[in-house]
Amino acid sequence: MANVVVYSTRVCPYCVRAKALFDRKGVEYQELLIEGDRELMREMMELSQRRTVPQIFIDDHHVGGYDELAELDAEGKLDELLGLDPQPMPEEIT
Secondary structure (H helix, E strand, C coil): CCCEEEEECCCCHHHHHHHHHHHHHCCCCEEEECCCCHHHHHHHHHHHCCCCCCEEEECCEEEECHHHHHHHHHCCCHHHHHCCCCCCCCCCCC
């Protein structure tokens, strides 16, 4: 399984959504809370080139924030990045 790191804060609703998505998939992640930790915030900004949370990394791949994570999931690409068995797509209703 992939190594997942989520830079977040306690009050960020997008952070909550990202972590909930990982929880639904049964994926463990390391949460790094940047609030009040200038060094960790600086690390996140250097790695991601962004100032907002969440910033999500899967292995060495910078996913981005929640919107990018949700888009990968909707496109069926997230499970592969996470090293999960792909979920079958629901059959079309005819």
